[in-house]
Amino acid sequence: MNEPLDVLIAGAGPTGTTLAIDLVRRGLAVRIIDKAPRSFDGSRAKGIQPRTLEVFDDLGALGDVLAGSSDYPRLGIHLGPVTVPWRMFRNRDRSTDVPYPNTRLIPQYRTDAVLHDRLGRLGGAVEYGRELAGFDQDGTSVTATVLGDDGPERITARYLVGAEGGSSAVRKHLGLGFLGETHDQDRMLIVDAVTTGLSRDRWHVWPGVQGRFAGACPLPHADLFQWMIRLSSGEEPPEGEEAITRRIRAHTRDRRIAVRDIRWRSVFRPNIRLAEAYRRGRVFLAGDAAHVHTPAGAQGLNTGVQDAYNLGWKLGQVLAGADPRLLDSYEAERLPIAAGVLGLSTKKYEGLAKLDPSSLRRGQDEQQLSLTYHGGPLAPTATDRTTTLQAGDRAPDADLGGSRLFDTYRGPHFTLVAYGPQAAAASDELDWPAAGAPLRRITVDDRHGFRRSYGVEGDTLLLVRPDGYLGHIATRDFLASTRAAARAMTPEVTG
Ligand SMILES: Cc1cc2nc3c(=O)[nH]c(=O)nc-3n(C[C@H](O)[C@H](O)[C@H](O)COP(=O)(O)OP(=O)(O)OC[C@H]3O[C@@H](n4cnc5c(N)ncnc54)[C@H](O)[C@@H]3O)c2cc1C
Secondary structure (H helix, E strand, O other): OOOOEEEEEEOOOHHHHHHHHHHHHOOOOEEEEEOOOOOOOOOOOOEEOHHHHHHHHHHOOHHHHHHOOEEOOEEEEEEOOEEEEEOOOOOOOOOOOOOOOOOEEOOHHHHHHHHHHHHHHOOOOEEEOOEEEEEEEOOOOEEEEEEEOOEEEEEEEEEEEEOOOOOOHHHHHHOOOEEEEEOOOOOEEEEEEEEEOOOOOEEEEEOOHHHOOEEEEEOOOOOEEEEEEEOOOOOOOOOHHHHHHHHHHHHHOOOOOEEEEEEEEEEEOOEEEEEOOOEEOOEEEOHHHOEEOOOOOOOHHHHHHHHHHHHHHHHHHHHOOOOHHHHHHHHHHHHHHHHHHHHHHHHHHHHHHHOOHHHHOOOHHHHOOOOOOOOOOOOOOOOOEOOOOEOOOEOOOOEOOOOEHHHHHOOOOEEEEEEOHHHHHHHHHOOOOOOOOOEEEEEEOOOOOHHHHHOOOOOEEEEEOOOOEEEEEEOOOHHHHHHHHHHOOOOOOOO
């Protein structure tokens, strides 16, 4: 008999594939299906934020993302005969606690390809041409109906995750509201095409009257630009090289510009929506299935990847015997973040329409490094803290002299970081279950950057979750308090 499936993932975009990678590396039995015949081939989401780069580092996909991306080019704002240069990001230097400080530009088709390749190297594979059509669930499993060329298949799994984008069949089947708004009248034509008559060292922007703008962003390591052209009310979106070139010339008043070899074209309507819940029983929503954004601010893909990264280890732990209430923390931690991000990216989009310069500048909010789960179910407020960090915050990197703390965190395990002799003694004594994610223990001292990165002043024991957030900080009562915090996230210690 086949082993029962642990998790069925519907949708192999960045969210579903990130989840599949994380679950497969935990040794779980996973299938990932996508109704499309092949990987998505448009440039759509092209900004990868620093926090997502850290996630990709942990998942073993960072090298290919860095190789396939570039820094953000400066904007060139065309105002009649004058072109005003504008820096969207102030490029930051790498620091001891933030190894990847800058947002990278990479078309989504390449990010998807990197993730699919990483999944393949771990032994997983996307099953294309297979559409999730419905499902039933009971107290122990979910049985999904999947349509493919060979007819319908019934797939039973312990959990189902709907990562199938904004029109999620899983969300609809659960009857969950998708609250927010769609701006039907406000449409944007997106075209990936080879473009002549434009320099590739700028993200060109042509503001227009009443917020009608056109932009052309050079895609790295390709001869393509991503064009974004805001359509007028009632305007028929142009199709084909000639019509699109005419439309661009009419807006830019530059007759040298021409597009050819159109690789992808889409008409996009800003959609700002949030699912009313992320979970019903054994079924979860993640990524665009749970929240959709405007493109401004480059948050959608990044938020989806981080949903998956939050959910993966929790599914792994509960499948290994941890208290199933751990899975409740997924919605509790991630839904408020999506709500906050939606407010943020919506503001940026409105600013873009009016060409408010602050909407063109990207800052710390978007980098997603300061997002915190503090105050959530796994990080109560009344616990110990350091001078800079609280439970639920991102665990920063630190230079350990010859190695980095992120080298220790990389992988599907928890990490126990001990600073000072009392903390080190408690670390030695902490028992850890054989089932589920293992524990790696490390003792650090004063010699390198740890003390400053982590704001520690005396003996401190820190439990770092598999997704790189602080599960617990103890500055006294090291063993008992750490044991209690671990208990909510792990199976029982036996034997
Ligand atoms: C113009 C534009 C620019 C953007 N720019 C950015 C940016 O710079 N940064 C950023 O972070 N985000 C950006 N976004 C948003 C980003 O593209 C999405 O947030 C991201 O693709 C969401 O990933 P996902 O995996 O959740 O869903 P998707 O990428 O939509 O993937 C869902 C997958 O599910 C499959 N599927 C659908 N229904 C089913 C079914 N019933 N059964 C099986 N499979 C199914 C689909 O074929 C698809 O492959 C942009 C979006 C647009 C339109």
